[in-house]
Structures are given as structure tokens and as C-alpha cells.
Amino acid sequence: MFISLVLIGIMFLSAYFILIMSIFAFKDNEPFTYKGEKYYILNEGWLDDDYEIYRKKIITMDKLNFDEAKKTFKNISNLTNEDVKDKLSLYFDKDKQIIRSQKTTADEKSESYLSEKEILKDFSLRDVKLIANSPYGLVEADRAGARSRWFFVEVIDNKLNFISEIPDTSPDISGEISDDGLILLRCKDVNGNIDFYKSEDLGQTFKPTD
Template sequence: MIGLGFLAGYLVLIMSIFAFKDNVPFTYDGEKYYILNEGWIDENFVVYRKDFITMDKMTFEESEKTFKSLDKITNIEAKENLKIYLNKDEEINKKNTQEEAREEKEIQTESQILDNFELEDAKRIPNSSYGFVEVDRAGARSRWFFVEIKDDKLDFISEIPDTSPDISGLIEGDGPILLICKDINGNEKQYKSIDFGKTYEPIN
């Protein structure tokens, strides 16, 4: 009775999953399978193998070993979903590469902006090779780049997440970089960076 109870509970669970998730049935080498998208926003496919009255959830490795020839699958939607599922690492790498390319393009754009400025335009952090360049101003708001001054050149690191017209900085050795930003009314905000100026977090 206990075993039947567990089986019934399992079947109810599987039925509920299949009821609320998009599932696509297909056959491969005479066996029946279902591919489900268990994700809500991003796609997250899972394959189930139909085994008499139960549904066995397959691991990615099992799916990879089983579905070696997708041309055997006649259901077009199932085939396309399996392509996405079985090539998910490739898709992740593709997205990462695209993101890296986008970030690299942004850095190139910022570097091009810095080409219009001289070393004297940089507001240096004492006892360091870092500083700030005010690249634009509109009224009481300024756009600042955090830069490294190296080989007589301004190298872009990041954009300061504050538009105050007065910015100064402190750094001790290899410790965190502290930014002190004051607006036109004298109000002060402070930021800290522990990754050499790539990102900043407010500390007050």
C-alpha cells in the first residue's frame, strides 16, 4: 500500500508538471519521449522517457548519448528544442562572447572619447597612477571616467556612478579605492571599489 501510495504521488507530480509546462512528444528509435521547457523566463529544457505508465526524467548526459542523430525525429518543434538543449553550452559561450564583444566595443568608444583629453585634464588620486577625467558637463551634472595614467596615456577603466561636479579619491597601497563626491550644495556621497576601479559600491 505504501509503495502504491508513492507511485500514485509520483504520477500526480508528473501529471501536474505536464499539465502546466509546454511539452512536446516525439519518438526516437521506437521509444516515446517528451521534451519540456521547465523555465519561466529563460528556456530550460528537460527530456522525459515514457516507460510504460511512468515518466523517467533523463539527465543531460543521458540525452546527449541517446539522441545522436536528430534527423530521426520527425516532430520539427521537438527537434528544434533538442538542438537548443543539446547545444546549450555552445549557446552560453556564444552569449558570453557577444557580451564580451559588446563590452569591448563600449571600452573602445570610451577610449576614443579620452583621445580628446590630455594628461593635464586628469584629476589624479594622490600617490597612485589613477585619476578622474571630466568628459562632459551639463549644468550641475558631470560625467566622469575613472582612468589609469600609464606610459603617458589615459587608459579607461570605468565610468564613475555619480554625476557630482566635485570628485576626489583616496587609495592606500593595494587597498580599496575611496571616492568622495560632492554636489553643488555640498552634499557628500562616498563610494568604494575593491577591484581597482572597475566597479563601485556606495558606502553611505
């Protein structure tokens, strides 16, 4: 029994080793040495570069996560292999890429907000469906056939301030404020179907409700 268990263990270890070696055989990898230890930087992407770093053990490879890699490779300028240095630079640029992506998304939202403010310049207070007992209202910003584009706005000093776009495109929308401060919308389409929405964050977002 003991010998059988040992053989099974060796078989699983061999299968793992073969799997690791096959991955490194078919992927674009670059071996390098840093402070006396051997590493591989492996491109695991198919269309776009997506580098991962492995530390060489006796017969296995340990994959380093991003934080471990940052702590290990504190000074890649000491590397003489320029190709590895370039790949490591791309790898450590991941967090900067995420920040840039988040910034781009924020910029896009900001540009969208500005464009909606520009649209509201063509409307006045008489175009607003005011919600009773509140400074809020609804503006039909555009209409195409049986669909309407609605803006939820706040009226301050007779000026329309954009808050959000209503997720429903029904041509008939009305609103009210509940006793507990929720903003409720009733949306009726051309076929007479009625949907209700509520907002718990002063009109920033609207969610379907019964």
C-alpha cells in the same frame, strides 16, 4: 492502519500520475523511441521554445537533465522522425546559445570600452584631477546640469588610459590612495551630501564605503 497507509500511498501516486498526464496533455510534446526506450520531448516554454526530455517509465516520467540527455542521445541522426530530430537539435544547441550570449556580452563590453577610449581622445593631461602619489586621476567626461560623468584613468607617458567609470555623478570628486593601497573617492553633490567609494582592484570597480 496498514490498509490506510497503502490507500494513502495509492492516492498520492495517482495524483502524481494525473499531474504528469495533465502536463503532457496541455503542452506541446512529441513521443519518440530511441534504442528500444520511449521518450517525450516536451516544449515547456510559453513564448519561446524551451524543450525538456522525459523517459517513459511504466506509469511515470523521468526528466533527463542536459548531461544525461547528451550521454543518452549520442547519435540523433539515426532518428527517422524529422520533427523530433529538429527539436533535439534545438535542445542540444542550448550550450552553444549560452556561449554565444556570453560572447555577445563580452563584445558589448569591448565596444563600450572602445567608445570610452574614443571619448578620452578629446582630453589631455591638463583635464585630469590627479591623485597624489599615484599614476591615477579623474576626468570629467561629460556634464548635464548637476550631474557629471567621471572616468577613472591611469596616466602613462602623458597619455590617458581608461580604467573604469565612476558610479557616482556628483560634480565634485576627489581621490586619494590609502596607506594600505586602497583607492578612495570623496564625492560631493550640489546639495552638500558626501559619499565615499573605495576600490580594492586598482580602480576596476568602486564600492560605497563609510
